[in-house]
Amino acid sequence: MKKKINIVPVFVPHYGCPNDCIFCNQRKITNYEKSIDMDSVRNYIDNYISYFNNNDVKREIAFYGGSFTGIKREDMISYLKIANEYIDKGMIDSIRLSTRPDYIDDEILTILKKYKVETIELGVQSMNDEVLIANNRGHNSQAVICASNLIHEYDFKLGLQMMIGLYKDDEKTAFKTAKKFIEMKPDIVRIYPTLVIEDTYLETLYKLNKYTPLDINKAVKIIKPIYALFKVNDIDVSRIGLQPTENINEEGSVVAGPFHAAFRQLVEQELYREALEKYLSIYKNIDEIFIEVPNSQMSYIVGNKAENKKYLKNRFNISKISFKAINGDKIYITINNDKKIELDIKEFYREYLLEKEV
Structure with missing residues (x-):
């Protein structure tokens, strides 16, 4: 960190x-x-x-x-x-x-x-x-x-x-x-x-x-x-x-x-939105998600004026998205109060670069 x-x-x-x-x-x-x-x-x-x-x-x-x-x-x-x-x-x-x-x-x-x-x-x-x-x-x-x-x-x-x-x-x-x-x-x-x-x-x-x-x-x-x-x-x-x-x-x-x-926020919030979208796309019937985020990354995850939160709710028809600031540098997503996964942002960046063929 x-x-x-x-x-x-x-x-x-x-x-x-x-x-x-x-x-x-x-x-x-x-x-x-x-x-x-x-x-x-x-x-x-x-x-x-x-x-x-x-x-x-x-x-x-x-x-x-x-x-x-x-x-x-x-x-x-x-x-x-x-x-x-x-x-x-x-x-x-x-x-x-x-x-x-x-x-x-x-x-x-x-x-x-x-x-x-x-x-x-x-x-x-x-x-x-x-x-x-x-x-x-x-x-x-x-x-x-x-x-x-x-x-x-x-x-x-x-x-x-x-x-x-x-x-x-x-x-x-x-x-x-x-x-x-x-x-x-x-x-x-x-x-x-x-x-x-x-x-x-x-x-x-x-x-x-x-x-x-x-x-x-x-x-x-x-x-x-x-x-x-x-x-x-x-x-x-x-x-x-x-x-x-x-x-x-x-x-x-x-x-x-x-x-x-706040140019950095524009860049990071788009990357986090794409990462969250990629991770959530493999699941069906998502009603609620709970995201634990390092405090320093919270604004990027949520997005300016909660843009990412609004986008994900509409994209996956999610009724509730909540966030919690945590210590450390890892991001965790809990789906429907059951399935908890870690968002490996570095691995996402690797896949992102491969997909972009750059």
Whole structure:
């Protein structure tokens, strides 16, 4: 079962990134336009930590936005020294950062190891070289492989971030990226549907009708087998969809694309609905079912606005469906107060991938 982590997200100014990808406007995404002084960083961290109540939960400072290892070396070290102050005081347990694959080398990793960084996330987006070129990424897929191998050699945890719906990308290419991620053995992955953000070249392409963004239903359809693939391979999917901010929301800087504040729920609830439907379809005359669910999965099983519950009642003509939150990570279904079965979600994911022939 996934362990909870309290994250202190520190957004690094965009000047660490050497080029602008066509989909990117980090000033809009991070909501920071200017550099910030180190005292402001300390005040921000202090304020954020003050909201953490449970001392037993791991606490982590995460440097996001731009490319952390691409900023001026003295600035990067200053940020790391501040994070280490909190580690030395016992207020923070670990550090993570995000950066570009082509901004990883032995010298950088030696510095990051010295300053107790635990996790390095690479903004990969795609493992297809044509897609990378079309989106002006400035590196190729081999750079990702080299950086990932080096990160493993230095014994950091590896995170990989991918996007779906990129310019010149498609469903099959996105799934191939996920399969190549598996080969690189990441500890965590993030999946981001492409959004059209104000003041980007992608917005220009969109307005010229040269780029068509995914809608939410299509994005969910593409992500489901990718998510299943990662889960079958015991890789933690730490996030699906961009975190809503002052700018990244339906009334903010998102011009078009599949934005949803709870994208992960859309994906997981559909997969759980399909799993429950598959398991229940072998039984006849179901009058009542009782489902025991880990508390962390309850909203996904029941569905937004109880959509899954309503669907199953109608699909199988069930008079009563009830749920109970339990400890652990297993899901049990009791049918008509008699037959109790375990829903093996990992096995369902395997079968799901075989049926999809992906």
